[in-house]
Amino acid sequence: MASTTRGRPRSFDRKAALDQAVLLFWSQGYEATSISDLTKALGIGPASLYAAFGDKKALFDEVVDAYGDRYGGYMDRALAQEPTAKQSLARLLHEAAEEHTRDGRPRGCMLLCAGENANSVEVTEQLRQIRAGNVAVFEQRIRVDVQAGILPQDTDVAALALYIGSVLQGMSQSARDGASREDLEKVAALAMNGWP
Amino acid sequence: MASTTRGRPRSFDRKAALDQAVLLFWSQGYEATSISDLTKALGIGPASLYAAFGDKKALFDEVVDAYGDRYGGYMDRALAQEPTAKQSLARLLHEAAEEHTRDGRPRGCMLLCAGENANSVEVTEQLRQIRAGNVAVFEQRIRVDVQAGILPQDTDVAALALYIGSVLQGMSQSARDGASREDLEKVAALAMNGWP
DNA sequence: AGCATTCTGGAGTGACTGCTCTAGAATGAT
């Protein structure tokens, strides 16, 4: 470390600042989180924030990446570590019930929450495509099981993937609305009842 | 009619203006819809809008009512016109698939969309409570069937109601994200597979 | 016709938005 850079050193921890920004955007959304909110929370001036991250959208891009790294890992693990698509997605839903209701962080999924009602179409569309990407990953995982004969050949793969994605979004919203982990576990269990 | 009121008559159709306001708040959300958006869409000045509706929040309250009247009736009908809770809620989900994807109106459910990421906690909470009220109605309907012996005595009524509510919210979000009516019909069908 | 009443258009309110400018402070290299 100690990357020898000239000039006055930054007076705040960039990584800690990014963490704070994740929490703010997560709980309030992109549009409703102002630069002033961020600088107040971080205890720095706007110039420092702009020097470190560029403009608001660039900061948000970093926030989205950081969110995936720090809070989104359970998805990949569930998909990778279970033998069947059904077990993978059941585990994914159950872990989502936990992740969406953890104490000390905003409720629900940031990829869903932060982009709603943003005046910036760009942000809305960005998160939308990440969500669509997740559904596409579900679809791939399910297709593997169909080809392996674990699921029937005539399985409507896309419909199943969208189903899981929709339930996930519904759980996220219910978490925001105050549902407990136990509540959401039951939702996840009921949702998997519908699985072929 | 011709309610004989003195003074200069209003130059615009109040009901049509309210309709327009519903569409704007529905598609953009409470916070992201500015008074300027509304006055531009209606072709009137801000003073006229304020004289007719009060402030932004009062207008939104009327919008919420109007939305329920004009677009929310399918819920009550589904709950009232089917013999069992299962049939009621299955119909509700299938009709939601249709309602959430109708051409010529914003996608999804306004009661979910409009309040997200609003700086006004009041608005967020207002819509949240309407949603909670809907889940409570589902719960009542299910409980009737339990008491009638149609559903097992040990049915977790609250969990089932939250399940339907969550799926509904997920469908609304998926509709916003571009899912077609057919896509959502399949989601609804899969969701009802999980029903006891 | 004259008056009280109600609405309209346009300008304007203070507060906030994302963002930038400027002066100076703190560093590494020379």
Next chain:
DNA sequence: ATCATTCTAGAGCAGTCACTCCAGAATGCT
């Protein structure tokens, strides 16, 4: 020590926000 470099604090930018003021226009009542 000096210098280029990088950062910080604070004021300030134009633009937008919800909302209001005001003069005048359009009505019903008398």
